[in-house]
Amino acid sequence: MELIVFNSLSGEKEVFKPIHEGRIGMYVCGPTVYYDAHLGNCRTFISFDIIFRYLMHLGYKVRYVRNITDVGHLLDDGEDRMLKGARLEQLEPMEVAQKYTNGFHDMMRVFNTLSPSIEPRATGHIMEQIEMVEDILKRGYGYIKNGSVYFDTLKFIKDKNPYGKLSGRIVEDLLAESRDDLKNQDEKNNPSDFALWIKAGDEHIMRWNSPWSVGFPGWHLECSAMSTKYLGETFDIHGGGNDLKFPHHENEIAQNMGACGHAPANYWLHTNMLLLNGKKMSKSDGNTISPEELITGNSVHTTKAYSPMVTRFFTLQAHYRSTLDITDDALKAAEKAHKRLMESMKILSSYKGSFSKTVGSKDEEINNLLKQCYADMNDDFNVPKALGSIFELCTIINSVKDGHIEASSISESCWMAMVKQLNAFVYDIFGLKDESQHQDSDTIDGLMKLIIELRKTARENKDWGSSDKIRDMLKEAGILLKDGKDGTEWTRE
Ligand code: AMP
Ligand code: ZN
Numbered sequence: 001m002e003l004i005v006f007n008s009l010s011g012e013k014e015v016f017k018p019i020h021e022g023r024i025g026m027y028v029c030g031p032t033v034y035y036d037a038h039l040g041n042c043r044t045f046i047s048f049d050i051i052f053r054y055l056m057h058l059g060y061k062v063r064y065v066r067n068i069t070d071v072g073h074l075l076d077d078g079e080d081r082m083l084k085g086a087r088l089e090q091l092e093p094m095e096v097a098q099k100y101t102n103g104f105h106d107m108m109r110v111f112n113t114l115s116p117s118i119e120p121r122a123t124g125h126i127m128e129q130i131e132m133v134e135d136i137l138k139r140g141y142g143y144i145k146n147g148s149v150y151f152d153t154l155k156f157i158k159d160k161n162p163y164g165k166l167s168g169r170i171v172e173d174l175l176a177e178s179r180d181d182l183k184n185q186d187e188k189n190n191p192s193d194f195a196l197w198i199k200a201g202d203e204h205i206m207r208w209n210s211p212w213s214v215g216f217p218g219w220h221l222e223c224s225a226m227s228t229k230y231l232g233e234t235f236d237i238h239g240g241g242n243d244l245k246f247p248h249h250e251n252e253i254a255q256n257m258g259a260c261g262h263a264p265a266n267y268w269l270h271t272n273m274l275l276l277n278g279k280k281m282s283k284s285d286g287n288t289i290s291p292e293e294l295i296t297g298n299s300v301h302t303t304k305a306y307s308p309m310v311t312r313f314f315t316l317q318a319h320y321r322s323t324l325d326i327t328d329d330a331l332k333a334a335e336k337a338h339k340r341l342m343e344s345m346k347i348l349s350s351y352k353g354s355f356s357k358t359v360g361s362k363d364e365e366i367n368n369l370l371k372q373c374y375a376d377m378n379d380d381f382n383v384p385k386a387l388g389s390i391f392e393l394c395t396i397i398n399s400v401k402d403g404h405i406e407a408s409s410i411s412e413s414c415w416m417a418m419v420k421q422l423n424a425f426v427y428d429i430f431g432l433k434d435e436s437q438h439q440d441s442d443t444i445d446g447l448m449k450l451i452i453e454l455r456k457t458a459r460e461n462k463d464w465g466s467s468d469k470i471r472d473m474l475k476e477a478g479i480l481l482k483d484g485k486d487g488t489e490w491t492r493e
Contacts, residue, residue: 003058005237006321006380008245008268009166013380016267018236024055024062025235027227027265029244030119032069033100034085037107038288039311039326040274040281044241046312046431047271047320049113051239051381053429065230066116068104070097070123071206072198072219078183080206080216093206097123107291110308112431118230122222126208129217129225132259133196133210141258145187147199147213153192156254163254166268167246179247180218194251196221220251227264228256238265242272243280274315275325276301289326302328306335309435313338316383316430337391342434344394345426348419353400353407355415362396362405363414369393370421383430390425393418452481452488 003016018024028048031037048066055062070093073081085096108115122129133149136142141156142149157163157171164174178191182198185191199213200206207214227235233256240249249268256264273280276287289299297305306314314334318324369389376385397418399405407415426432451470458466471481478493 001374001378003378004380005267005269007266008242008270009263011168014267018060019234019266022059022061024060024237025231026052026055026062026064026237026239027223027231027235028064028066028116028238029223029240029248030066030068031100031104032073032081033097033104034081035100035283036290036292037100037104038281038283038290039294040241040276040288042107042111042291042311043274043315043324044271045108045113046111046315048239048269049431050316050383050429051237051269051320052114052116053431054377054381057424057429063118063231064116065118065120065227067223067226068097068101068119068121069219069222070094070101070121072122072217072222074181074219076181078181080204082206083204086205094123097121110291110295111312112308112433114431120226120230122217122226123206125222125226125229126217128229129221130197130210132221132225132228132255133212133217135259136196136255139258139261141254142196143189144212146184147215148184148187148195149197149212150188150193151196151251151254151258152189153194153254154190156258161254161257162263164250166253167250169246169250194218194220194247196255220248220255223248224252224255224259224264227252228260233260233264234262235265237267237269239269239271242270245270269320271320272318272323275323278325281326294331301326302331304328306331307435309432310335310338312430313341313432316387319380319382319384321380338432341390341394341426341432342436344397345422345434347401348397348422351397351401355410355412356408358411360408360410360414362409363411366393366396366410366414366418370418373421373425377429386425387430390422393422448479448490452490455481456488 004013005016006012007014031041052062052064070082071080075081075084082093082096086093089096091099133142136151137149141152143152153163154175164171175190175192178185178188180194182195195218197210197212197215197217199215204216206216208216227238238249253263256262275281276289279285279287281288289301291311293299294302294306294311295308310331314326314331315324317334369392372389373386376382376389396405400407400410451474455467455470458470474481480491480493482489482491
């Protein structure tokens, strides 16, 4: 079966062919670490996590590079996001970067996403970015003004390079409009030109020496420089949210072509946006739910808490190229469906029936559904469709347990194939985890709190008999109580 992917560059589905057989290089634009990631950011990284996991499942050796943006990503008023974070929190910019990188990693772990193979930081690759600007200048696609360096979009277009192809923009419109947030717009030859290197003003404390000025790199440059360094001048897949198509990815392509003459990636994959109240979830509009708010239930948008795996499952229910609207009702439905899936997975792993030694009457239906899961994933990673087939399999599994389907109508080898594939899909590819163990420990914590409280009341009432009985029975169960000045704590023996 061939893997088909939707390539944003051609606007079509294409057969995926890696540059080197058996190996894939994939670059995904990572977070700008000046605030806590919101659920929209998480959706994009979960989508690419599933793509990463599926490519590995197909047997590819994948080098997955996802950067950390810690310089150069400017706000509308031209202030660097990192410096704004530092100003508001009275921290060093690097402290801000570290704080939110740690938070981002914690969140990614909570949602069970795999770490990328390499996670380079923009500030750790200033030399590489300076070298790329030099290459662009050498090839005549850049110019220097007052210590800043700009990319010459007009020359790039005149030389018949495809500026605007990825984002589907008309060149004339592109040339008329500026899409960057620089303070010195009048230094540019054309409004559409963009900064490669920016001379730092006095207030700009993140600054480095360069041949042109003490300054800092333009935002788009880091991804061009770091993808080239770790994946080569041309690699297989470049990804990100579709809000990055323009100007970020369009300018990345221009920089790479300007520096070495060819485009960086063969396939561009873009995820669609997570919506809240029908509008893009976005930090700047204040239209966000944080992962913490969702997990603790502390959000005005939800009526209860949703576990990390329910949240992850919720994101699986829309194709990565479709928008997904987060609502309390949709989350409740996801919680129910996730529970049903996990219950069927439990039956699947523990059910012992007398399956047939020869081909059973249900085998064909099961085998077709198993094949369909691969067909759906190979069709541009259609997770919701594959999930649909998996739920049909869950209905069969539940019916076997309830006795509505005879185990003897399924062959042993067919059942075992289903066990193997569903484990691979649900846990390895979709990255879901069984949270019931975790829930067990939550329940024990709750019960112990109650028991300790009851013992405290007994002691306050001088009911030493009950208090000692509770302690002794817990000891028999392997639990020790320790009374201290801050109350009673418990440990396992
Ligand atoms: P940022 O930290 O703003 O650079 O964003 C990090 C990643 O999250 C980028 O790939 C964005 O495209 C993506 N992103 C931002 N908002 C959303 C959203 N509402 N839904 C899905 N992805 C998003
Ligand atoms: Zn990028």
